[in-house]
Amino acid sequence: xxxxxxxxxxxxxxxxxxxxxxxxxxxxAQSMSGMSxxxxxWRSALVASGCDEGYFEKHDELTQAQxxxxxxxxxxxxxxxLSCLDRARTNARxxxxxxxxxxxxxxxxxxxxxxxxxPDDFTPGRIGETIDWVKTVGTRxxxxxxxxxxxxxxxxxxxxxxxxxxxxxTARILDVKYHLLLPRDEGVGGAVDYYxxxxxxxxxxxxxxxxxVYRTEVKPWNIADLLILRPEMPRSLRACYDxxxxxxxxxxxxxxxxxxxxxxxAGSIAAGLRYGRIDDVFARGLHEYLTEVIERTALLGLxxxxxxxx
Amino acid sequence: MFDEMYGPDGASRAPYAAIARWLDGLPHEALxxxxxxxxxxxxxIGITFAVYTEGGDPERLIPYDLIPRVLSAAExxxxxxxxxxxxxxxxxxxxxxxxxxxxxxxxxxxxxxxxRNPGFEAVMQGxxxxxxxxxHVAGIDLVRTGPDDFYVLEDNCRTxxxxxxxxENRVVMMRLFPDFFARAGVEPIARYPEMLLRSLQSVAPPxxxxxxxxxxxxxxxxxxxxxxxxxxxxEMGVDLxxxxxxxxxxxxxxxxxxxxxxxxxxxxxxxDDAFLDPQVFRADSALGVPGLIDAYKRxxxxxxxxVGAGIADDKAVYVYxxxxxxxxxxxxxxxxxxxxxxxxxxxxxxxxxEHLAELVVKETRGSGxxxxxxxxxxxxxxxxxFARKIKADPDAYIAQPTLSLSxxxxxxxxxVAPRHVDLRPFVLSGAHGIDVVPGGLTRVxxxxxxLVVNSSxxxxxxxxxxxxx
Numbered sequence: 001x002x003x004x005x006x007x008x009x010x011x012x013x014x015x016x017x018x019x020x021x022x023x024x025x026x027x028x029a030q031s032m033s034g035m036s037x038x039x040x041x042w043r044s045a046l047v048a049s050g051c052d053e054g055y056f057e058k059h060d061e062l063t064q065a066q067x068x069x070x071x072x073x074x075x076x077x078x079x080x081x082l083s084c085l086d087r088a089r090t091n092a093r094x095x096x097x098x099x100x101x102x103x104x105x106x107x108x109x110x111x112x113x114x115x116x117x118x119p120d121d122f123t124p125g126r127i128g129e130t131i132d133w134v135k136t137v138g139t140r141x142x143x144x145x146x147x148x149x150x151x152x153x154x155x156x157x158x159x160x161x162x163x164x165x166x167x168x169x170t171a172r173i174l175d176v177k178y179h180l181l182l183p184r185d186e187g188v189g190g191a192v193d194y195y196x197x198x199x200x201x202x203x204x205x206x207x208x209x210x211x212x213v214y215r216t217e218v219k220p221w222n223i224a225d226l227l228i229l230r231p232e233m234p235r236s237l238r239a240c241y242d243x244x245x246x247x248x249x250x251x252x253x254x255x256x257x258x259x260x261x262x263x264x265x266a267g268s269i270a271a272g273l274r275y276g277r278i279d280d281v282f283a284r285g286l287h288e289y290l291t292e293v294i295e296r297t298a299l300l301g302l303x304x305x306x307x308x309x310x
Numbered sequence: 311m312f313d314e315m316y317g318p319d320g321a322s323r324a325p326y327a328a329i330a331r332w333l334d335g336l337p338h339e340a341l342x343x344x345x346x347x348x349x350x351x352x353x354x355i356g357i358t359f360a361v362y363t364e365g366g367d368p369e370r371l372i373p374y375d376l377i378p379r380v381l382s383a384a385e386x387x388x389x390x391x392x393x394x395x396x397x398x399x400x401x402x403x404x405x406x407x408x409x410x411x412x413x414x415x416x417x418x419x420x421x422x423x424x425x426r427n428p429g430f431e432a433v434m435q436g437x438x439x440x441x442x443x444x445x446h447v448a449g450i451d452l453v454r455t456g457p458d459d460f461y462v463l464e465d466n467c468r469t470x471x472x473x474x475x476x477x478e479n480r481v482v483m484m485r486l487f488p489d490f491f492a493r494a495g496v497e498p499i500a501r502y503p504e505m506l507l508r509s510l511q512s513v514a515p516p517x518x519x520x521x522x523x524x525x526x527x528x529x530x531x532x533x534x535x536x537x538x539x540x541x542x543x544x545e546m547g548v549d550l551x552x553x554x555x556x557x558x559x560x561x562x563x564x565x566x567x568x569x570x571x572x573x574x575x576x577x578x579x580x581x582d583d584a585f586l587d588p589q590v591f592r593a594d595s596a597l598g599v600p601g602l603i604d605a606y607k608r609x610x611x612x613x614x615x616x617v618g619a620g621i622a623d624d625k626a627v628y629v630y631x632x633x634x635x636x637x638x639x640x641x642x643x644x645x646x647x648x649x650x651x652x653x654x655x656x657x658x659x660x661x662x663x664e665h666l667a668e669l670v671v672k673e674t675r676g677s678g679x680x681x682x683x684x685x686x687x688x689x690x691x692x693x694x695x696f697a698r699k700i701k702a703d704p705d706a707y708i709a710q711p712t713l714s715l716s717x718x719x720x721x722x723x724x725x726v727a728p729r730h731v732d733l734r735p736f737v738l739s740g741a742h743g744i745d746v747v748p749g750g751l752t753r754v755x756x757x758x759x760x761l762v763v764n765s766s767x768x769x770x771x772x773x774x775x776x777x778x779x
Contacts, residue, residue, distance in 0.1 A: 002549050003566040093531050097544040105354065112353065153568060255569050308568045 005095045006157045007309035012091040012107070013145075013161030019084035020138030021169040022049050026071050026081070027131045028203035030124070032196075033064055041199065042067035048169070048176040048203070051079050064124070072122050072130075081134055085114055088141075100148040103141070110137040153254055156247040160304065163247070167240035168297050173203050174227050175290040178220070197223065204235045224286060225278040237293060241270040244300075251308075262303035269296055312456045312716045313728050314379065325382040325777055328494050332487075333377065333719070333726065341376060341721050344486050348374050351482050373770035374479060376486070379718050379731055379752040383779030386497075386748055389452065389460060389735065392645035394744045395635060397448050397737045400467060400622045402638035403631075404444035407621060408434040418637050419630045424621060428675065431583060431618030433590060437607055439616050441513035441741035446578075446614035447473075447506070448737040452645070452750075454716040461648045461713065463732065465631065467623040468615055469580050472751040472771075473736050474538035477502060477545075479751075479773040497748035497776040502736070503545030505747065506578075509740035510546075513612045514575040522575040525551045525565060529581045529597045539580050553581075558601030562610040576612045577602075583617050625674040625708050626652060653700050653707040662709040663700065666693045669709040670761075671700065684761060686712050715761055718772065720754055730755045732763050733774065748776035 025048055029041040039062045046052040046067060054077055055062075055070050073082045089111040092099060099107075113133075121130045142162070149155040177200040197218045201207045206226065213230065214222045230236045244266050252259055281289045315326040322330035352371050381389070406413050407424050414421040424430055449470025451463040480499055484491045507524060514522030528539035530552050543550035549565060556574065557564050564571035579586065585595040587602040605611050621627060629650050632643045651658040651669075662669060666685050673681040683696045700707045717728035735750030752772040753763035763769040 001568050002551060002555050003568055004552070004555050005549075006568045090531070093536075095550075096537075096540040097550050109354065157568075251568070258569065310566065 001098070001153050001157075003309050005098050006153070007305065008091040008095040009098060009154060009157045010161040010164075010304070010309070012088050012095070013158045014165040015084045015088035015091065016107070016138060016141045017162050017165040018049075018079060018169070019081050019088065019134060021166070022051075022071055022079060022081050022084065023131050023134040023138070024205060025049055025173070025203050026068065026127070028199050029067070030127060030131075031202060032199050033124075039064055039067065044176045045071060045203075048172045049079055050172070051077055054078075068124070068127065069122065072127070073117075073119075082114055082117075085111055085137070098154045100144065102144040102148040106137070106141040106144040110140070151250070153251055156250045157308070159243060159247040163240040163243040164297060164301055164304075166235060167237055167244070168294060170204060170227055170235050170237055170240065171290045171293045171297065173200065174224065175287060175294070177203065178224070178286060200227075206233060206235065209233055221278065221282070224281065228281060229273060229276060229278055238273040241266070241273050245270045260303070260307040262300060262307045265296065265300050265303055269293070269300070311714050311728075312454065312459075314454070314716050314718050314731075316719075316728075325380045325385070328490075329378065329380060329719075332490050338725055341726075345374075345376055345721060348376060348482050348486060351485065352478070372475060372765045373756060374482065375720050375754055375756075375770050375772045376483075377719050377721055377726070378483060378773040378775045379733075379754075380775045380777065381749070383777050386776040387779075388644065390746050390748075392460070392643070393450055393735055393737050393746050395639065395641060395644050396450060396462065396465070396631065397445065397739055397744055399631065399634040399638050400448065400465060401442075401444050401739055403634045404467075404616065404619055404622050405439075405442055406638070408437065408444075408618060413634065413637055416637065418633050419627070423626060423630075427621055427624055427627070429618070429620035429622075429624050429627075431621075433603060433607075434616070434618040438609065439513075440515045440609070440612040443513050443614075443739050443741065444616040444619045445622060446509060446513065446616075446739050448615075448739070449734045450645075450737060452733045452735070453648075453713055454731075454733075455714055456716075460645055462631070462645050463648060463713075464625065464628060465623040466734075467619040468582070470734070470736065471535040471538055471580075472734055472753075472765075473502060474541040475771050476736070476747075476749065476751040476774065477541075479771055483773040494775065495778045497778055499747045499749055502747045503542060505738055505745050506542065507546040507548070509738045509742075509745065510576045510578055510612075510614055512740035512742050513614065515609050515612055517609065518575040523565075523573060524548045524576040524578060525556075525574050527551055527553070527556070527577050527579040527581060529585070533580075535580065542578075553585075553595075553597045553599050556599040556602070558599060558605050561605055561608045563599070563602065563605050574611060576614065578614050583620065586613075586617065625672055626654065626705070629708070648710045648713060651709045653709065654705040659700065659704050662707075663697055665709075666697060668712060670712050671696060671707055671709045674706055674708055684712065687761075712761070718752075718754065720756065720770075720772075722756060722758075727758070729758070730761050730763065731772070749774040 025045040029045040032041040042064055043062055046055050049071065051071060055067065058076065059066050070077050070080065072080055074080050075083060077083060089107050092104060092107045096104060117130065120126060145158055197220060198207055200223055201210050204227065210218065210226055213226060226233050226236065228237050231238050231242060233239060248263055248266055252263065315322055315329065317323055349371060352374060403413065413419045414424060445467040447470060449466035449472065451466065453461050453463050455461065477499060510524045511522045525548055526539055526543040528536060528550055540550050551565055555565050557566060557571065563574045565574050581597050584591045585597040587598045587600060588595045589600050590603040606613055629652060632647055635641055635643045651662050653659045653662055669685045671683040683692065685693065715730040715732065718731045719726050720729040731752050731754045733750050733752050735746055738745045752774040753769045754772055755761060755763045756768060756770045
């Protein structure tokens, strides 16, 4: 397939995934606003979505109202929910021929619906409903491509986009929240309250998943384990990299075994997650560990681009 | 004025009998509901058309009219023969002007008109195009003024668009009215993409081994006809490429793929000559492929339509098409030209300036309904201004009588009413011969009394039925 087609599909999937992730962060922040006087939740949502720099270039102070606007519908923010949908559609439109009609429909119909949203739909009273809608858009897109695409290159490049974006996002959420909630001098199991810990889980829609896996009260240690190493947790780094490896293997197979640096790098990261232990992660330092994952994931994106999309 | 459905006695003409019965049984409210449904369908599929000079919605829909336009089998047979004849002559003309130049040597077409025409591409002189085909896809615009009177309004030999609307209009019609459609006995048109692919493959360069690789070259998604480009690539099962996706190496053309470079044999390009290759044409073009023309000259790739095909659809050259048919084919033209005055000729110009209020004046290089004057509908000030333009650059204008275009019943705000229509059939030329899919794109001027059907000027489209014989 065309190199540019692979690139467009990759970014289509990344923007749809990013939209979904930002929506979950906003939802988590919104649900915490009632319990805390500070805007810390919004700060962490901005940092986790990589929007903090842009926000503070534009605003001097952090307020709930401005953060909400910036993350959802500010056209100056390329990662705002509506910007993501817009960019996803631009990429989809560039490669209409590669998409199934259901996939195109999932993106295009949502984009058309989004044009009918008004500023009112983004006020604190209405945002919950709007976020629910955004999540169904993400699910619909994911369902459309899982359910209708041939398992050929087109599909696997789309998968790569989804899981690279998701891995980056999970690592960021965990990093930001963990450090916000767990100051350096406070040991695990300190005085931070239960609701705050569960906010990490809410940001990745994993409150129930946690209970199902650990059957115990929420412990920071377990949260890290769940989001890093657990293969059954669909947003864990391990699950993301299992999917990335599978996609790369499938692409390699159709290309007669052609491999490059991106394959080595993905395999190396995936192996680390597959055989890693959470004790070692903490022994090394969670923040250092996650920083490395974020950097190597970004590097993988560049290597994929150099190998397939040029 | 000739209405294609209702005769002077108010009874419907035979080809429209089924339509008349169908309309009688369909209240306006039902039509309104279906029209809304059609609009939703089009928007969903993403069929939009950007109009450059207009503000507002950049992804405007071309209005679709529910009531089909119908041609009988006998009417179509005549049109089809005429189209094939004309396209054959246009192609022979292109081969001639870039080759031996016999028609100019014989004094049938003025040499200056060809050689000093901006549509003439010197780079094509002596270049052997694969299969000898220049105008692979031609859109020949027809108008009708009476039961047996069809005129060619203009030829489009470069990159005529609209075929996706022809195909999608049919899909929507069949979806909205499946029962009615099934009973009507209409020639199918869905084979067009397959015919186009076969036609393009047939002109692959002789050097090409195995099945030729065809691509559609588009300026990109901000082009007004982008939907059509992606639609055709999709329907043919070939890649839709932009200039950046192609690269010339060792005199051949390749596309950049996820597996490295792959050879390309035939380029169905939907970008203008001037943007094809910055090394030869506009150096500032970011849309093209550096080195493409060099590869073309070496016979490494086929370009459809050929570079320089625009010389054949110049509005001043148009006047000579009947002469081309006689010269190359030794036949009388089956389809008539509209009588045309060339403002470049002193006596004809004098006539035009005296009769501006009755005539339609067009720029010879204009297209899309821009830069024209419709005398009877223009104000006096507009006519005076236009007269000045003609006098300043007479060669750039031609004039034609204001034809009384046929009308077809059309569903407008006030109900079903007659509106003027034209027809653009699509003619495919390959190494094996010429094919025409039965029908074409019917464009309709939605404003009452308007004769301008161009979609860039607010025209709409209709499904076009050719009845089985």
